Amino acid sequence: MSKQIKQLGDDVWKTKVEKVNSELFTLTYGSIVAQLCRDFNNNYEEVNAQTYKMGYNIGVRLIDEFLQKTQLSRCSSFRDTAEIVSKVGFKMFLNIVPNITNWTSDMTTFSLILTENPLADFVELPDDGKAVKELWYSNILCGVLRGALEMVQLDCEVGFISDVLRGDETTELRVRLVQVLKDEIPAGEE
Amino acid sequence: MLYSIYITSRSGSLLYQKDFKTVNSPITKQRSNDYLVIASTLHGVHAIASKLTPPDAVHNYQKAKTLANSNRTGLREISTSRFKIFMNQTVTGIKIIVFASPDMDEARFAAIYDKIYEHYCNYVLKNPFYQLDMPIRCQLFDTHLNSVVAGCNV
Amino acid sequence: MSKIASGYDPAVGPRTTGTTTVIRPRSSIYDRNLHRARHDISVSSLSFLFMEMVSMNLNQAKSLIELERKLNNLGYSIGTKVLELASLRENFNNNLTSSGKSNVSKREIKVLDILHFITSVIWPSLFEKPADNLEKSSESNCQYMIIDNAPVLMKYISVPKEYEGLNCEAFVAGIVEGILDSTFFKCEVSAHTVPVEGHLGRTVYLINFDEELIARETQ
Numbered sequence: 001m002s003k004q005i006k007q008l009g010d011d012v013w014k015t016k017v018e019k020v021n022s023e024l025f026t027l028t029y030g031s032i033v034a035q036l037c038r039d040f041n042n043n044y045e046e047v048n049a050q051t052y053k054m055g056y057n058i059g060v061r062l063i064d065e066f067l068q069k070t071q072l073s074r075c076s077s078f079r080d081t082a083e084i085v086s087k088v089g090f091k092m093f094l095n096i097v098p099n100i101t102n103w104t105s106d107m108t109t110f111s112l113i114l115t116e117n118p119l120a121d122f123v124e125l126p127d128d129g130k131a132v133k134e135l136w137y138s139n140i141l142c143g144v145l146r147g148a149l150e151m152v153q154l155d156c157e158v159g160f161i162s163d164v165l166r167g168d169e170t171t172e173l174r175v176r177l178v179q180v181l182k183d184e185i186p187a188g189e190e
Numbered sequence: 191m192l193y194s195i196y197i198t199s200r201s202g203s204l205l206y207q208k209d210f211k212t213v214n215s216p217i218t219k220q221r222s223n224d225y226l227v228i229a230s231t232l233h234g235v236h237a238i239a240s241k242l243t244p245p246d247a248v249h250n251y252q253k254a255k256t257l258a259n260s261n262r263t264g265l266r267e268i269s270t271s272r273f274k275i276f277m278n279q280t281v282t283g284i285k286i287i288v289f290a291s292p293d294m295d296e297a298r299f300a301a302i303y304d305k306i307y308e309h310y311c312n313y314v315l316k317n318p319f320y321q322l323d324m325p326i327r328c329q330l331f332d333t334h335l336n337s338v339v340a341g342c343n344v
Numbered sequence: 345m346s347k348i349a350s351g352y353d354p355a356v357g358p359r360t361t362g363t364t365t366v367i368r369p370r371s372s373i374y375d376r377n378l379h380r381a382r383h384d385i386s387v388s389s390l391s392f393l394f395m396e397m398v399s400m401n402l403n404q405a406k407s408l409i410e411l412e413r414k415l416n417n418l419g420y421s422i423g424t425k426v427l428e429l430a431s432l433r434e435n436f437n438n439n440l441t442s443s444g445k446s447n448v449s450k451r452e453i454k455v456l457d458i459l460h461f462i463t464s465v466i467w468p469s470l471f472e473k474p475a476d477n478l479e480k481s482s483e484s485n486c487q488y489m490i491i492d493n494a495p496v497l498m499k500y501i502s503v504p505k506e507y508e509g510l511n512c513e514a515f516v517a518g519i520v521e522g523i524l525d526s527t528f529f530k531c532e533v534s535a536h537t538v539p540v541e542g543h544l545g546r547t548v549y550l551i552n553f554d555e556e557l558i559a560r561e562t563q
Contacts (some may be wrong), residue, residue, distance in 0.1 A: 020496070023429075024470045025393060027422045032397055034438040035418060052399060058392045060322065061315040065388055066309045067281050074281060117387055137392045150281050186200055186283030187237035188264025282445035316391045318502035319507065329502040 007068060009091035015159050016069045017092055022118040024095045029098020029119050033137060037126065044134035053138075063148040066092070074152060075188065079103075081154065082110045085175075094118050098173070102176065109176040111161075114138075118173055125165050132167060138159045145175060153181040191291035192342045193217045193273060195306065195335060196225075200283030202233030206326040210339045216272040217289055231264075232277060232287060234331050239265035267296065277304045284310070302342060309334040380526060387496070394497050397513050408510045416518035416533075423522020430466050455488070455553065455561055458529060463490055470519070471496045486558050488551045490520065493543040511535045513547045520549055530554040 033051065038044040066072075070088055075081045082100045090096050090112075098112035119138045123129040136142075141159040149156045155178045162168035193215045197206035207225045209217055215309050220228070243263040261279040268275040269292065276299040277287040288299060307324035314320050320328060397418065405411035452458040464477035470491075481487030495513055503510055513535035521533040531553045538548045 019386040020387045020390055020472055021469070022383045022385045024422075025385055025390045027425060028390070028393055028397065028418075031418045031421050032393075034421060035414075054396045057399065058396050061395075062392055063386070064280060064282055064284070064315055065311040068311050072281075093386045095383065095385050117381070118383055121383075171369075173261070186279060188240040188279055188285065189281055189283070190263045294500075309413050311501045313502070316388070316395050317502060318395045318402060319502070327504060330500065333503070 001080065001089075002083055004023040005080075006087045008072075008098075009088040009097070011094045012069050012088065013095065014114060019095075022095075022102060022121065026121045026123075031139070037135075041128065042126065042128065044131060045129070048134075048136050048139045050145040051139040052111070052146075055140035057143075059149075060141070060149020060151050061147075062144065063151040066148065074185075077112075078154075081149075081177075082112075085149075085170055086112060089148070102172075102174075110173065112173045112175065114171040114173065117164075120163075120165055120171075121175070123165060126182075129168075132165075136163060137165050138163065140151075142173065149175075150181075151187050155179045155181050176187040191215075191294075192288060193291070194289035196229055196285075196287035196289075197306075197310065198233055198285040198287065199264070200231045200232045201323075203323070205323070206331075208332075208335065210336075210343075212339075212343055226244065229287075229290075231306070233285065234258035236265040236277060236279070236285065239263065247266070248264075264276065270322075279318070280307060286310075302338060305338050309338070318339050355403070361426040371562065378549070387499075391497070391500055394512075394515075395501075397515075399453070406508040408507065412510065413516040415512060415515040416521070417519025418519075418523040420525075421522075423519040424526040425542075426466060426519065427526055430461075431471050433469075455529060458524065458527060459488055459551075462523060466523065467492075482543075484552075486553045486555055488553070490551070491546065492516075492549070493540075493546045495545060495547050498502045498545050498547070507524075511537055513548070513549070516547075517549050520551065524551070530557055 027129065032054075033047065036047045036050050037044075040050070066089060069092065072088070075084060080132050086098050090098055096114065096116045096118065097116045099111055100110055102111040103109070117138060119141070123137060125135055125137060136159075139160065142160065145158045146156060149158075157174075157176045157178055159174055160172065161174050162170055162172045164171050191212050191214075192210060193212050195206070198203065199205050204226050207213070207229070209219065215319045219232075241261040261277075264277075264279055266277060269313055272292070274290050274292055274294055276290065276294065276296070276344065277285055279285045286303050287303060288294075288306075290299070308329060313328050313334055314326050317328050317330075318328065391456040396417065401411055401414045401418075427454050439449070449542060452461050459478055463478050467473065467475045473496075475490050476493045477488045477489075477491035479491065481489060484537055495516065497516065503512070508535060511534075519534040521531060531551050533549055533551050536548045536550060538546055539548050
């Protein structure tokens with residue numbers, strides 16, 4: 001299964017995605033975060049909330065392109081969801097494949113380890129001693145995942161627990177399935 | 191021949207409706223309120239069809255279907271002597287409904303559906319001026335749907 | 345407490361006291377190579393980010409003028425960085441191909457040269473294509489125009505009637521302004537949609553240079 005999923009991600013990336021170098025994307029996101037830091041007077045909690053919200057707004061829209069290009073249907077297990085998020089989702093939008101790891105024994109929570117992160121290229125956090133403790137620079141990704149998964153009725157909590165920008169050894173993002181919103185699945189899609 | 195395109199939201203409200211100026215189209219112009227009624231009726235019938243499908247039929251149905259892995263058990267087609275109505279639903283619950291001439295088949299509809307869905311993803315969802323679940327008014331989307339219809343009605 | 349004797353023990357050799365905390369060096373961007381392999385992503389990711397950036401500022405701005413100014417500012421801060429990156433790479437590449445050249449970084453000092461650099465080097469580095477045209481205004485000595493027939497960021501965006509006159513490409517105008525300002529070509533840049541047959545999204549970036557600057561150049 002995992003192999004087929006990887007193949008699907010690679011195929012979609014190769015044949016259905018129009019590509020652009022990541023530079024403008026990276027710089028644009030950097031400019032947005034810098035603007036938010038100014039607007040919120042370096043209140044990084046607020047900045048995190050704002051980038052998360054931006055991500056959410058993107059996620060609830062981007063999911064349709066994901067489904068249209070992959071022709072995938074509802075996942076049969078959360079394990080598959082994790083594989084698809086990493087090998088197809090991250091692959092087709094950011095051309096990276098995070099490692100899936102640290103599953104809890106009840107299989108409701110996993111981690112994505114980002115060895116590359118196109119959002120954070122050329123980035124250094126503000127040198128105020130506070131940002132390295134409070135700012136989750138790439139928090140927009142959590143919002144995107146949260147929004148996209150919600151549109152396919154997976155109510156999830158998503159958040160970073162470490163980031164190389166803060167001096168951590170890895171960039172790790174945690175995804176926890178809270179519940180499947182069964183009542184909201186559209187008729188005919190069950 | 192393609193006569194009309196409807197798009198409805200997950201809750202069945204009408205997001206988009208257009209009757210195309212197709213030669214000899216049997217579709218007559220309705221009052222705007224009637225379009226809303228048509229949309230929500232189709233939405234309802236789709237759901238009823240899904241409810242009526244016996245669980246053990248689902249498996250065979252899945253095998254037979256030609257469309258992308260969606261709309262497993264909902265209504266897919268209505269025929270009259272003058273036209274057909276095709277519909278398919280995205281996994282997210284958006285319905286794309288097409289009114290076409292009786293010679294339209296499901297395979298050709300599948301291709302048209304996919305094109306419309308792609309344009310929706312691009313020209314509606316990537317537009318910062320469009321708010322989700324609101325009626326679609328995007329000029330570029332219109333332009334691209336027109337070319338889908340033109341390509342179909344040659 | 346451990347019973348390790350203090351002082352140097354020649355039988356053991358140097359050792360740590362055991363209580364020192366390990367200081368993990370923060371990896372710094374300055375340690376990394378600017379000339380690394382390019383990384384491609386989906387155009388969609390860029391489109392969605394731009395969509396949300398415009399949408400967020402649209403909700404916050406009180407007027408369309410304020411919205412354009414915000415977009416312009418966001419672009420401006422990018423422009424100041426882009427030039428340095430692009431010229432570093434450009435010089436690096438030149439030095440690779442023609443080893444005879446000196447390693448001294450070249451800086452454009454003529455208006456036309458820097459504009460040409462923007463349309464032929466910066467544009468491809470950001471948008472994967474050069475700008476379609478560079479023109480000098482026939483009305484004013486201080487005005488130049490960069491023309492893009494199909495701006496990448498506007499590819500999917502239709503501006504509704506109630507926002508007529510708004511140009512989201514103010515963002516790219518800001519980038520151009522940032523580039524020029526950071527090389528001491530003081531100017532203001534604005535974006536205008538000027539459709540022609542076949543290119544409905546055609547955008548003109550109108551550059552208004554400071555009069556003194558033009559005077560300096562014509563001396």
